[in-house]
Amino acid sequence: xxEIDIALLCKSIGDSNRLKIVKMLSDGEKCACxxxxxxxISQPTLSHHMKILCESGLVIVxxxxxxxxxxxxxxIVLELKAFFEGIGxxxxxxxxxxxx
Numbered sequence: 401x402x403e404i405d406i407a408l409l410c411k412s413i414g415d416s417n418r419l420k421i422v423k424m425l426s427d428g429e430k431c432a433c434x435x436x437x438x439x440x441i442s443q444p445t446l447s448h449h450m451k452i453l454c455e456s457g458l459v460i461v462x463x464x465x466x467x468x469x470x471x472x473x474x475x476i477v478l479e480l481k482a483f484f485e486g487i488g489x490x491x492x493x494x495x496x497x498x499x500x
Contacts, residue, residue, distance in 0.1 A: 401476075401479045401480070406480065406483050408456055409456050409457070409458055409476070411456075412452050412455075412458055413453075415449070417439060417449055418452065418453055420438070420439075421435060421450070421459075421470075422453070424438065425470060425472045426472060428471065429462070429471040430471075431467055431468070431469050432446060432447075432450065432467070432469075432470065433467070435450075435470065450468070453470075454470075457476050458472065458473055458476050458480075459471070459472060459473065460472070460473050
């Protein structure tokens with residue numbers, strides 16, 4: 401996975417609603433109706449968020465009749481995780497500066 405791919409994935413989770421959706425999906429597949437229950441947004445807004453997550457490759461959709469079920473793309477999640485784990489911090493880094 402190259403830097404452009406990583407940047408696109410980061411952009412897809414750069415919205416707090418989408419980040420919350422990814423967190424929700426981290427414990428398994430969810431129906432769109434269950435995801436929607438956790439938000440104060442309309443169904444079309446959820447569809448927009450899911451479209452962005454699916455287009456990034458981070459989320460996979462499985463359709464069953466009129467229902468859409470979403471899950472994380474394990475391969476992409478592991479690649480993204482490996483990228484961030486590969487980012488090191490210099491020994492010269494001042495820990496006080498980096499605190500939130």
